[in-house]
Amino acid sequence: MIGAAGSYGRSRTRGARRALVVGAVAALSLGLAATEIPRADATTATLVAAAAAGVEDEGADCPVPDLGSPASNSRLPDPFEKINGQRVTSKSEWRCRREEIKKLAERYVYGEKPGKPASVTGTVSRTGITVNVSANGRSAGFSAPVDLPSGSGPFPAVIVYGGFGADTATIKASGAAVISYDPFTVGKEGTARNNKQGAFYGIYGSSSSTGLLAAWAWGVSRIIDVIEQSGGSILKADATGVTGCSRYGKGAFTAGVFDQRIALTMPIESGSAGVPILRGVAQESGAQPLSSAYSEQPWLGDAFGSFTGNPSRLPVDTHEMVGMIAPRGLFIMENPHVDWLGAQSGSVAALAGAEVYKALGAGDNISYWSDVQDGTHCATRSEWRTPLQQNIQKFLVKSGNAAGVFRISSRKSGNLSQWRDWTTPVLTDNSPSPSPSPSPSPSPSGSPGTSPSPSPSPSPFPSPSPSGGVTGACSATMRVVNSWSGGWQGEVTVRAGTSPINGWTANWTWPGGQTVTQVWGGVRSGSGSAVTVRNEAWNGSVAAGGSTTFGFIAGGSSATPAITCTSP
Incomplete structure (x- = not known):
């Protein structure tokens, strides 16, 4: 087995912690499109500020209808269609539509990620963070080392899952601290689903149906709780990022999905159960099967086991999780050289999720990059260094304004048009009208094939309107x-x-x-x-x-x- 979820990833861990293979600088393949994303409109700053206002889940007060029973759909679900069948028509509606997607994701994919426990305490020093949690009459704790960049601070910080695969030198050189998070202290691998271990399960029970990815995300949220309580003299409470590679890329992605205080999410080579669309993984040649990702470790929630053989029955998919991160910063890094990682399905997730960013006026806040020359799993890659610096400066240091970039390798380029039968709405800045228009129902032109045919990086962002009026049809x-x-x-x-x-x-x-x-x-x-x-x-x-x-x-x-x- 190879890669993000396979035993290859586990066997590499110790060696990867000792030394990472540095990707070589190479000329980009002819025919690869580097799409610079247009600047967002004036609404973006407001949206980002609201998302980073110290609220883990800003839609927690939204009433969510009964989720009903899943119906089979070979195409990607419409992220803009509410559970009641009406479509989102204004940006203000996205807050509660996001909450609907969150509930669907918890029920069918990850398991529930509980909110802040009754008591969270801890300390922040220049060398480490401690976290102590009490809830349900139980207590648990864990800690994480801190490595500060040069300067006096206070500093933004990037929570790095697992201690390998992330370019920590570039993170520090960009002005951010590194918090080394060992997710196994919160949710251990190698345990049975009915006997899960770690700080999360010490609080919520070893038979909890919540998978490791949501448990690890809960641990990240508790670290942010402690940073918020610390007074901000060492680490800034409103400038936290998260990253990781392989299984830790899955974890970093999930953390960004569920906590809106995370200003920048940077999953690396996350593979099945990470960024790639679940419907696509099931059909992509060589990608780790969903049944394998589900059974290798209890990463996903217990309920997902019912969908490993038929993900078309899922009422949600990972492009909507990408949309849940919007309008906050998102930089997805993928490896097209290892089939097991499902990078083709990852590109579809990014392209479809970018439609949410576009609708919210935040199109320049998402980047995707799979155009790399070195195929070594979890290598530190020279191609990612500049966009990594730009994203940290923009979303954490808050001193830059670089536009996002989509650069999709021709080796694993997905075709979004084969996976969707919905269009992207133009969302108003006003509250919705009493009777929002229902979702259009175009007839699909057949279900996707065994693998979506490759296509270069289509720009998921709006093009300018033609000048003048339309004189004909x-x-x-x-x-x-x-x-x-x-x-x-x-x-x-x-x-x-x-x-x-x-x-x-x-x-x-x-x-x-x-x-x-x-x-x-x-x-x-x-x-x-x-x-x-x-x-x-x-x-x-x-x-x-x-x-x-x-x-x-x-x-x-x-x-x-x-x-x-x-x-x-």
């Missing part, structure tokens, strides 16, 4: 997203006129020998310089004045020819 405009030697990435916006359309076709002619090599969000036909792209089944219906987009990779020099748009 629809209009279309093209823009260049990114270019490199010998190729480029483009995006076409199709906009309806004064009446809604049900189906569209875009046509154009290349001016100088360009060739389209891949398309997502549309179906290409034609040959030579003439190109025709028709809608997918899920994005053919466009409301009056509304728009949809499709993307492509082309060879040759970049160009933006005029496009004709027709609708039957």
Whole structure:
């Protein structure tokens, strides 16, 4: 077994703690798109401030309807559709929709992560943190070493799971302290599901149905409790990040999902039970099977055992967990060289979750990077060093404003259009109207195949509206997203006129020998310089004045020819 969840990850641990393999700097593969994410709107700062206002779960007061019984769905669930069937229409509604997703994730995937216990005490020094917890008539405690950067402080801090796989030198050089968190003190591996051990289970019982990932996340939250109580003379209470690799990448991702005080979440090579969509892992060649991830260790909640053979029955998937982190900082790092890690499904989770970031006006707060040359599991990679510094400076030190970047390796690039049959709403800044419009129900164009066909990194972020009005049934405009030697990435916006359309076709002619090599969000036909792209089944219906987009990779020099748009 290999990788994030396999015995390979366990056997590497001791050696990896002694020495990490440093990834070599190498030229990027031709045809990989580096998409710089557009700046967020003015709402982003407010949203991030609210998420980091010292509240572990800001939607805890939201009434959540009965979750009902799961229904099979081969596509990714619509993150914007509430349990009652209505769609989110305003940014203010996301707080309670997030709470619905949280409850679904706890019930079906992770098990319950309890909130702050009755008593949490502890200490913060320049060398360590102690945590003491009392609840349910029981007590438990654990500690974590602290390694401060140079300077007088107070410092932001990154909680590093497990002591390996994270680039701690770059974290410290960027101005953040390193808190070395041993999650096994909170939830031990190697235990039976009916006899779980560690500080969490000492409080909530060894037969708790909560899996290790949620238990470890609970431990991270208790560390943050103690930092908040410490007065902020050494560590800042509002500037905490979390990271880890392999099984610890799963843990770091889960911690960021469940605690809104975490300003920056950075999972590394998390594999099955981490970032990758569960529906995709079940179909991705070579990825660790869900049954293996469930049985290897009690990482996932006990209830997940019912879904290992048919994740299509799950009413939730990890793209929605990515959305739960929004609008806070998220930097996902994946390894496309080890099939076991399921990086193709990870790219789909990131692309789909980024739609939530986009809807909240926080599109530049998420980054994804799997374009790396060194395939060694949990190596410290040179390609990640600059974005790591930029994310720490932006979300923890709060001295930078770099846009997020999606850089998806062509080895493991997922095609989001094969996995969704929903569109991304334009959310208002106002409270919802009394009768929000229901979710559209486009007809899916068949269920995903045994593995989503590779596709370069489609930009999940909004393109500019075309200038001028629409004189016919629809209009279309093209823009260049990114270019490199010998190729480029483009995006076409199709906009309806004064009446809604049900189906569209875009046509154009290349001016100088360009060739389209891949398309997502549309179906290409034609040959030579003439190109025709028709809608997918899920994005053919466009409301009056509304728009949809499709993307492509082309060879040759970049160009933006005029496009004709027709609708039957």
